């Protein structure tokens with residue numbers, strides 16, 4: 001077999017076999033196939049697409065290019081959750097304890113912030129002392145003892161994806177649905193859960209900017225999972241506006257704890273309830289409405305918050321901060337972003353808000369950057385809200401020398417109108433192996 005022929009086959013719209021995909025991925029990981037040939041093949045995929053069986057095989061082969069986590073030492077159905085990324089997207093911190101409090105084991109690996117989007121592991125580490133790098137034995141023991149552990153990705157999952165993603169980044173092949181779907185799902189298959197709930201975000205703060213593209217991506221990922229023996233569901237959620245009001249690591253932990261204490265922001269609480277209910281359905285806990293009621297009940301009776309505290313405590317975190325937020329590391333300074341005119345906020349580009357928070361120190365501009373756990377933004381006015389000139393739209397937290405650049409970034413995505421913009425749904429659709437249900 002020659003890579004040259006496989007590139008030509010895909011260029012001409014052919015469907016690759018398992019043997020061909022295995023030859024290509026094995027050869028690429030081993031360094032026998034050079035970057036320039038892999039780039040050419042990925043560009044051919046970008047232009048020609050892949051069939052459903054073909055992309056499911058590619059994903060399986062990519063998953064097996066690294067460690068495959070074996071969660072069989074943990075009893076019961078293990079349900080994972082993955083978000084395609086967002087700003088102020090702290091749902092994992094809320095729904096994993098909720099689902100665990102309902103009796104479903106959570107053995108989850110999460111990521112760090114990427115670009116303008118935040119990551120669960122950075123958020124967790126803002127709780128002083130929290131360890132997110134547990135060995136496999138300790139990870140499994142904790143899940144068996146208290147029902148939950150969320151840790152950073154350990155080992156080498158989906159090695160092929162790491163190499164392919166870096167190449168896509170510099171060859172204009174990132175925005176290709178089969179390549180995105182196989183990239184995400186290869187890591188999810190390798191992480192070992194029986195069931196996977198996908199939160200596919202859509203809008204200015206998301207990877208996918210339109211609902212239709214998000215549905216297409218969700219359908220492909222659900223199909224890949226199902227063909228590889230996993231129970232799957234996806235929700236298409238709005239990311240044209242940040243979720244909740246807080247953006248930044250400790251700020252997002254605080255806002256998540258408020259949801260777990262039953263007094264969270266309405267939009268964040270609603271999305272969390274829908275995500276948690278869908279995870280519980282995947283774990284065979286009942287119908288959607290029964291599962292939603294269970295999720296609500298463990299928030300109302302405080303048991304989800306208790307599970308969350310137990311998780312942080314087991315991982316070394318100082319859980320006093322979850323009760324008394326003043327014990328979190330405090331920001332050096334704050335800055336009020338004032339409205340320039342009266343009117344409604346017509347648009348507030350969420351990627352720009354995320355980038356502003358990165359400039360404040362809440363995320364990394366290079367891999368080596370340290371994060372300021374206290375940096376971030378609290379939104380007082382969001383898209384659709386009425387404002388008066390001089391009123392505070394948002395408070396920035398961080399070092400004073402970061403405020404000017406963050407303000408310019410934030411304002412570059414902010415527009416006003418004398419008309420109120422139309423409301424958009426929080427959740428646009430639910431995608432399962434049975435089809436797409438639009439809301």
Ligand code: URA
Nearest residue numbers: 179180181183184207
């Ligand atoms: N996240 C991933 O892991 N891969 C992609 O291709 C896009 C987002």
